[in-house]
Amino acid sequence: MVHGGAVSPSTLLKPSCPHLRATAKTAILFIQPQYNITTLSLEGEVTTYHYGWKDCATILFYFFIAIILHAVVQEYLLDKVNRRLHLSKSKNTKFNESGQLGVFHLVSSVWSFYILITEGYLLHPSSLWENYPHSHLRFQVKFFYLTQLAYWLHALPELYFQKVRKEEIPRQLQYICLYLLHISVAYLLNLSRVGLVLLFLQYVSELGFHIARLLYFTDENHQKMFDLWAVSFVFTRMATLTLMFLAVGFGLARCENQGLDIEMGNFNTVLIRMTVLLVVCLTQSWLLWKFIRFQLRRWREFRHEQAVRKKATAKQPVRQLKRDTFGYHENGVLKAENGVSPRTKKLKSP
Numbered sequence: 001m002v003h004g005g006a007v008s009p010s011t012l013l014k015p016s017c018p019h020l021r022a023t024a025k026t027a028i029l030f031i032q033p034q035y036n037i038t039t040l041s042l043e044g045e046v047t048t049y050h051y052g053w054k055d056c057a058t059i060l061f062y063f064f065i066a067i068i069l070h071a072v073v074q075e076y077l078l079d080k081v082n083r084r085l086h087l088s089k090s091k092n093t094k095f096n097e098s099g100q101l102g103v104f105h106l107v108s109s110v111w112s113f114y115i116l117i118t119e120g121y122l123l124h125p126s127s128l129w130e131n132y133p134h135s136h137l138r139f140q141v142k143f144f145y146l147t148q149l150a151y152w153l154h155a156l157p158e159l160y161f162q163k164v165r166k167e168e169i170p171r172q173l174q175y176i177c178l179y180l181l182h183i184s185v186a187y188l189l190n191l192s193r194v195g196l197v198l199l200f201l202q203y204v205s206e207l208g209f210h211i212a213r214l215l216y217f218t219d220e221n222h223q224k225m226f227d228l229w230a231v232s233f234v235f236t237r238m239a240t241l242t243l244m245f246l247a248v249g250f251g252l253a254r255c256e257n258q259g260l261d262i263e264m265g266n267f268n269t270v271l272i273r274m275t276v277l278l279v280v281c282l283t284q285s286w287l288l289w290k291f292i293r294f295q296l297r298r299w300r301e302f303r304h305e306q307a308v309r310k311k312a313t314a315k316q317p318v319r320q321l322k323r324d325t326f327g328y329h330e331n332g333v334l335k336a337e338n339g340v341s342p343r344t345k346k347l348k349s350p
Helices: 018-031 055-085 089-119 139-161 169-188 192-218 224-254 270-314
Strands: 036-041 044-049 259-261 266-268 327-330 333-336
Touching: 018 055, 044 139, 055 089, 055 139, 089 139, 089 192, 139 169, 139 192, 169 192, 169 270, 192 224, 224 270, 266 270
Parallel strands: none
Antiparallel strands: 036 044, 259 266, 327 333
16 A cells, blocks of 8 residues: 555565565575474474474574674684783684684583473483484474584684694594584484483583683693593593483383384484494594593603603702811801811910
8 A cells, every 4th residue: 555655564565575575585594493383282382393405594594603603702702812811823723712612612501401401301311212203393402403513514614714723623623523423413313302411411521621721821720620621521421321322222222113214204223223322432432542542641741740850850969068178168158177166276375
């Protein structure tokens, strides 16, 4: 409807504006998770989501959002701290890495813990494998997984943007690919509940490591945090293996719906379960092996430093005292030897 040559807002929302509607649909495809299903329950209308190829568009959008947030944290937080610390080039690279991952792990650990509490997975551990497949996800669960995939994908081009040294690239590629592999497997095989718990444990452990490294760069005397992280690292590995064997090895094996049904999202077969357990066990064993090697190397370096200090103390020369006929000099004063005064006695007159 036109009033005095002006177009009313309701006219713009009518089918007569196909370009605006097409633009809105395209924007929603990138911003909002797709494949929503609304069902009726005792609580009212419940909206759940499953995955599909359109998730790639959402991941791509938040991929660019992650790059922007990465630049903001680097420019307005980490660079300002770097100017005050005056770190070397190698330490500066590690400081930036721990700063970025510390912020991400803090946000992700708090977010995943909130989901675990609100969804009731911690209070009811059997819900991690009961009623499998968990193909219908709540909005917060699906959005969490999409943003996780977007973040770790954005870490690949950041290796170039941050001008990471060549010798550091293989190490960072290893953990980036491991995160992408495990998160993708949990999302695509509908193991999202178990994956949430494992990600929470992993992020809390890694948060402790990056906090310890940031404190070490500010003051090298802060090394006790590394000991706390070592305890949490071993605990996380043991908890991860225990939970996987409990949920996948025993829980899913006792479920009634055994078999492969891709349309229903059911991947509960012996072969897939054993493959998932094997991948997780190999990953945890490899991480423990690297951790033990690091601790042994650190212990050997500490013992070597102690041995060098003892040798340096033993080789310190003993200061020799200057002696003369009557005694010796100490601090410029002539001292007697064997309690005998060096002065010449005066003879008494008879």
